[in-house]
Amino acid sequence: MIKMMWPSSQASKILTLLLFIVVIYCLYMDTLLYLRIQRYKLDIFEHNENVTQESTTHKTLVALRDYEDETWIPCTINPLCHPTVKALMVDHVNHYIYGPLCSILDLALGISEKMLFLTPNMISFSHVVIALIGAKLLTCQNLAARRIGIVLFQIRMFLDDLDGHVARERKHIKGERSEVGTLGYWVDGICDLVGVIFMMVGILLYLKNNPPRRGYKGTPVSTLPYHQLKEINSSEDIEKDHTTEGISYKTKVSFQRIVQVIGLFSGQMVLSSLAWNRYIDLYQTMLENSTDYDVFRREAAFKSSKFFIATGVWRVVNPHSYLHLLSLAVFCDKTWGFLKAVHYSGYIGLVVTAAASEYLVENIRAFVVNGMEV
Template identity: 80%
Template sequence: MMWPSSQASKILTCLLIIVVIYCIYMDTFLFLRIRNYKIDIFEQSENITQETSTHRTLKAQQNYEDVTWIPCNINPLCHPTVKALMVDHINHYIYGPLCAIVDIGLGISEKMLFLTPNMISLFHVFIACVGAKLLTFQSLAARRVAVVLFQIRMFLDDLDGHVARERKHIKGERSEVGTIGYWVDGICDSLGVTAMMIGILVYLKNNPPRRGYKDTPVSTLPYHQLKEINSSEDIERDHTTEIGISYKTKVTLQRIVQVIGLFSGQMVLSSLAWNRYIDLYQNLLENSLEYDISRRESTFMSGTFFFATGLWRIVNPHSYLHLLSLAVFCDKTWAFLKAVHYSGYVCLVVTVATSEYLIENIKSHVVNSMDG
């Protein structure tokens, strides 16, 4: 069973369905917003040629702020950027607006100047350490509290970036590669993820999953079906029944380390690739003012670019963490890690290949055309 038979799990299932529908709805409106309204990152450019001016006059696009009823300081659709298109759904559509609301309510950006973004980053590392300790407990309730703490950590990870951008008067998500804040945020984020993986490793070491076999009559199947199961699952049955399940042996620590190591490697590669393509896309479309603005804008507005960046919404480290948190909450940690420790690499390779293909097309359309 995917879900334990409890009222809490039914509520969680309903919430998960609502979140998925909400994210699909917001993705649809984000694409329509990009296609039909002006985009800030190109309005601010000074490299507007005669061709570009004609291009803009013919489009006669409206400002999105003039038509939306949700204030732009909390609306995640107002200021689309390269990074905004690649941030995972939960951070962009849920934690982002919540950060803005908390910031407005508490006045962190304007009044609490003593509270720096780097201090917020360091604080969420502390929360991650507390959550990691709770993840080692055998009690499912304690591990669920740990999941809540790790979600608070991810919210604070979003909040530190929001505060930094507000104080610099930057609209939309941006990566300021090379700055002190960029490195502090990255290091603190890595420490938080490492703490989570260590907590899960210690839990599985102390409560190893078990490899069992389904005892099926020989007349039905010519062999016993082997499978791995969580030690916390109540699956022992009476062997007098036609079909039963028996424990055979515990999964070894070496196997546990291997699975967690493969998943962690996937997270590292995903993080490196995600940051790399954000930097490349920003340099080609946002930061390089010498390139023709109409070509950069048409690329940014294309369905191909939206699809390619949309893959990174799913295959990025934050998405993995949200799915892992859900698995821990549902007591399916081992099942989730086993399911993705290889398949996740396939998804990552497909996403990277798509991004490389798109980068070459952008260079051909934007860069090489200018050289010609």
């Protein structure tokens, strides 16, 4: 019934429009974020003046304006108020959509101030349970059930944002930060990993029970290459469609191939997660946490266009962005097509981004730590 009321083609059109709106909104917010960083005081640097020239031999100082005094959106829900290293590297959906929604929910329910029995770790554990239910729905043949599963996984990602928000509010921390090595850091990371594993297992079981098909258009079975013939286990695995070009054969994709594609995509997310957390930690150490280094140099590096672009790329290739795109593919019933499209190509973007980040880290270290002009 639900599937008939909202067919896949109609859902795809609506989601395409929503995706376009979200992309425009995120690009607009990125522009505002860059302008906010350039023109206003930053909380992470403890001084009241701004260096307009990067050279340490001659500094031109100007008074900084306070962004909170000029914005009409309260900083309690405004994602632009407290820029940090992690805020610049968090994916767009979490930063510009789920983040403000978490703040609104917290203000409405008083989670941080009144519901003290509800700890951030309890919120983390709760979204693991939701992920388990969502994974079960992803194994269903019915598209409507799988869409409900995707909605549950989006709720899981929202709660993953909420636990961090509550933890920061109770510690009176402004802006996104990674407290590397703390108990909450590890609990949040492990719960996030378990939720992703549930999602990938659910997709794997669905594709195993409903294997996608690949076609060999206009090619007689007898002339197919050996590796393609191996995929045909019996005559019931072949679908024949008569076309103007002859007969189109469609064979089921082997389970081994499905495991390979999902494994390669999962590997991308693991590598992306490790690299993403690594660069957040490195940038935080050099720019936010090391007060022994010159504050004006740290601020100049943070405000540089190179740093904004480099961190902005991580908004796109971090594991949360991968999950949002995969969720969209499942919702539109394009799961296999998406996985096939990125299971190799995604590594190229990841390697290029990591290489550029390594180069930038060395530049920042030379400029901030060693005092060299770059």
